[in-house]
Amino acid sequence: MAEQLGFDLPSRTALGRDAFFVAPSNAMALAMIDTWPNWAGGKLVLTGPTGAGKTHLTHVWATVSNATIIKAADVQGADIPTLAQGPVAVEDIPTIAGNSEAETALFHLHNMTLAEGHTLLLTGTPPVAGWGLHLPDLMSRLQGTTAASLEAPDDALLAALLVKLLADRQLMPKPALITYLLGRMDRSFAAAIDLVARLDAASLARKKPITIKLAAAVLDKAPPNT
Structure with missing residues (x-):
């Protein structure tokens, strides 16, 4: 069968429950x-490395709870009383650290949502103590929130993530390619995301399928010998 070539199709990230790969590193957060x-x-705080699956789990929860998902940076300009009428997920809270107006807006959203009897999911990369928030009342409320952490990935989860990321780009890798990448890549979610983007770009630029040979060229930052 002919090798599959890459086409410049839009990436479609699968964020459903059936696309979330459960492993020891994320099972507690999912539970x-x-x-x-x-x-x-x-309320619940969700933390973990970039690409660990925080956004994916947020969408899984939002589907079940019918929650609104909003970036922390967008809370300041949002209609907070309306948002507080249902469950809310606020992503990337450390991005507003030091912005007094944004922190105050999040503080009001936190209090109003809970007062209305609804639930909050709050996410950030480091543990809450490392979010760098300056508003004492907000920080104290978040530090007192139950937290779940997604941990660094094992080989099984990294392999599943690589397959998923490639599938999101309409690419179907051979098992040998995944094994090769696992043996050469940095051991992180962020590295997997970056590597798949570079592989896809190289495949499109060269009009060649993503093979081990092309992957070696991308990893070595050298052009392939074809």
Whole structure:
């Protein structure tokens, strides 16, 4: 069968529950999501490395809870009373650290959502203590929130992630390619995301399928010998 060539098609990220690969590194976080709506205090903090699956789990939860998802940077200009009428997920909270107006807006959203009897999911890369928020009342409320962390990936999860990222770009890798990449790449979610983007770009630029030979060229930052 002929090798599959890459085409410049839009990337479609699969964010459903069936596309979330469960492994020891993320099973606890998934279990905590599944305990909704019985979260202590009506809220949960989700942390973990870039690309670990925080956004994916947020969408899984939003589907179940019918929650609104909003970036922390967008809360300041949002209609907070309307948002507070249902469950809310606020992503990337450390991005507003030091922005007094944004932190105050998030503080009001936090209080109004809980007062209305709804739930909050709050995400950031480091643990809450490292979010760098300056508003004491907001920081104290978030530090008192139950937290679930997605940990660094093992080989099984990295392999599943590589397959998923390639599939999101309408690419179907051979098992040998995944094995090769696992043996050469940096061991992180962010590295997997970056590598797949570079592989896809190289495949499109050269009009060649993503083979081990092309992958070697991308990893070595050298053009292939074809």
